[in-house]
Amino acid sequence: MSKASTKPPSGTRDFLPADIARRRYVVSVIETVYQGSGFVPLETPSFENLSTLLGKYGDEGDQLVYRLLHRRDALKRALEKDDVSESDLADLGLRYDLTVPLARVVAQYRDLPRFFKRYQIQPVWRADRPGRGRFREFYQCDVDVIGVTTLIAEAEVLGAVAEVLTRLGFEDFTLRLNHRALLRGLIETAGVAPADEQTALVALDKLDKVGPDGVRAELRTRGISDDAAALLLELLVEKASAAKSDDELTEVLGAALRSDAGRAALDQLSELRALLDHTPAKGRYRLSPELARGLGYYTGPIFEISVADLAGSLGGGGRYDDLIGMFGKQQIPAVGCSLGLERILLVMEERGMYPPLRVGPELMLCSLDVEPAALLETANALRQQGLSVEVFPTRSKLGKQLAYADSVGAPFAAILGADEAAAGDVTLKQLASGEQARVALHEAAGWIAARAPDAAP
RNA sequence: GUGGGUGUAGCUCAGUGGUAGAGCAUCGGAUUGUGGUUCCGAGGGCCGUGGGUUCAACCCCCAUCACCCACCCCA
Numbered sequence: 001m002s003k004a005s006t007k008p009p010s011g012t013r014d015f016l017p018a019d020i021a022r023r024r025y026v027v028s029v030i031e032t033v034y035q036g037s038g039f040v041p042l043e044t045p046s047f048e049n050l051s052t053l054l055g056k057y058g059d060e061g062d063q064l065v066y067r068l069l070h071r072r073d074a075l076k077r078a079l080e081k082d083d084v085s086e087s088d089l090a091d092l093g094l095r096y097d098l099t100v101p102l103a104r105v106v107a108q109y110r111d112l113p114r115f116f117k118r119y120q121i122q123p124v125w126r127a128d129r130p131g132r133g134r135f136r137e138f139y140q141c142d143v144d145v146i147g148v149t150t151l152i153a154e155a156e157v158l159g160a161v162a163e164v165l166t167r168l169g170f171e172d173f174t175l176r177l178n179h180r181a182l183l184r185g186l187i188e189t190a191g192v193a194p195a196d197e198q199t200a201l202v203a204l205d206k207l208d209k210v211g212p213d214g215v216r217a218e219l220r221t222r223g224i225s226d227d228a229a230a231l232l233l234e235l236l237v238e239k240a241s242a243a244k245s246d247d248e249l250t251e252v253l254g255a256a257l258r259s260d261a262g263r264a265a266l267d268q269l270s271e272l273r274a275l276l277d278h279t280p281a282k283g284r285y286r287l288s289p290e291l292a293r294g295l296g297y298y299t300g301p302i303f304e305i306s307v308a309d310l311a312g313s314l315g316g317g318g319r320y321d322d323l324i325g326m327f328g329k330q331q332i333p334a335v336g337c338s339l340g341l342e343r344i345l346l347v348m349e350e351r352g353m354y355p356p357l358r359v360g361p362e363l364m365l366c367s368l369d370v371e372p373a374a375l376l377e378t379a380n381a382l383r384q385q386g387l388s389v390e391v392f393p394t395r396s397k398l399g400k401q402l403a404y405a406d407s408v409g410a411p412f413a414a415i416l417g418a419d420e421a422a423a424g425d426v427t428l429k430q431l432a433s434g435e436q437a438r439v440a441l442h443e444a445a446g447w448i449a450a451r452a453p454d455a456a457p
Numbered sequence: 458g459u460g461g462g463u464g465u466a467g468c469u470c471a472g473u474g475g476u477a478g479a480g481c482a483u484c485g486g487a488u489u490g491u492g493g494u495u496c497c498g499a500g501g502g503c504c505g506u507g508g509g510u511u512c513a514a515c516c517c518c519c520a521u522c523a524c525c526c527a528c529c530c531c532a
Binding site for chain 2 (some may be wrong): 006007010046059060063064088097124126128129131133134135136139140141201205214293304305312313314315316338339340341342343344366369397398399400402403404405407413415417419427429431432434436440
């Protein structure tokens with residue numbers, strides 16, 4: 001093409017007014033709930049030093065960090081080197097998630113509250129191939145509790161996200177719970193070499209997508225013995241699916257485990273489940289011993305939010321007690337959870353879960369044979385009454401003006417003709433019903449308020 | 458990154474070796490201050506880009522780019 005493409009880059013979107021209305025609606029629910037739980041807002045830069053970002057997400061994650069090329073002389077010098085490496089070319093990268101920037105902030109500002117509860121709603125970027133519900137630029141909505149070792153932190157975080165989803169109208173989500181130490185214990189019990197632990201985790205994480213046979217094949221290609229693979233799958237699949245309740249599953253796994261740390265993790269999960277019964281997450285959680293999660297920094301309980309009709313998750317999180325220590329001398333415990341805004345929007349869109357959301361002005365001011373000065377004067381008077389008013393800007397037939405009002409979603413139209421202007425009146429019309437009345441200009445807002453279906457978003 | 462597919466109007470897509478269509482959208486009209494339906498009409502495309510075959514290419518061939526689907530990974 002001779003002209004540049006007008007499509008946004010793959011994996012990014014333009015948000016048109018109707019999209020913004022839906023996004024703001026969801027974000028406002030999230031913020032209301034988060035703030036109601038005592039979380040305070042934080043924003044961090046779009047890009048960070050690469051040294052901040054790399055080495056936190058695992059090898060796969062590091063590859064997906066967008067690098068910002070050096071500029072001008074620094075770039076020139078780097079390119080002139082004989083053996084140019086990746087680190088010569090860039091020292092900055094777009095943030096990959098909101099957790100690592102938070103950890104940096106906590107290590108930097110030592111006078112934050114001892115128990116810092118923050119929420120953060122900002123875009124993150126991943127150099128990934130886009131797919132259904134997957135983007136290269138997307139928003140995460142994080143809540144984290146810093147400085148708390150007790151499971152109250154987990155319960156608060158999970159309670160908050162459960163409340164968000166409930167208020168948005170989700171009735172079928174599941175908080176899947178697992179524990180990194182339990183996973184390690186199970187893998188150890190199955191006889192997988194400690195060196196293969198990470199690869200085993202990656203394979204296991206695909207269980208719900210490729211099934212037990214798929215995982216078996218995956219484990220084999222990754223060099224894990226068939227015996228160990230069989231034992232692992234027996235523990236995680238057969239026993240897990242045979243168990244009728246989380247309590248029963250806990251008992252079965254506890255009996256099979258040959259790892260004290262694993263059993264301790266299991267106890268922690270039991271304690272957490274008991275706490276969750278006193279939060280909005282009650283009845284919404286389930287033990288999922290196969291849940292692994294890719295990110296490298298988790299150390300304790302981990303969670304993921306599932307709904308039936310989405311292959312990926314609506315969000316996830318976990319405890320990361322060692323991450324902040326990577327930025328400073330002090331080791332500070334932390335736990336958090338992230339909701340994927342576009343995942344939520346995607347499912348809500350497909351299920352038609354949005355309430356009516358108005359995007360246009362409340363009132364379209366149409367005119368006939370009126371001077372522009374009088375038209376603007378009237379618009380200002382209406383706006384002073386608190387109405388959201390758009391002025392139809394050209395001399396056109398009234399029918400065209402009303403059609404336009406309807407097409408932009410304005411629920412009301414005002415007609416200002418020479419008669420009305422002379423009398424200080426305006427004719428108001430409710431487009432949906434056709435009801436129409438001529439009223440004094442200063443009574444316009446009252447007339448509309450009496451008929452407005454609902455407040456603006 | 459590997460395999461498969463698709464590039465034609467703003468959008469969704471037909472189409473034939475002889476220099477292009479539909480639906481939707483947009484704009485205009487169907488008599489004077491009243492929209493959503495209907496009818497009529499108009500604008501808008503070097504048919505992704507660069508080469509090749511041919512008297513002739515949107516169509517055949519090669520290359521290139523972009524996008525889509527799967528694998529991989531994640532919110």
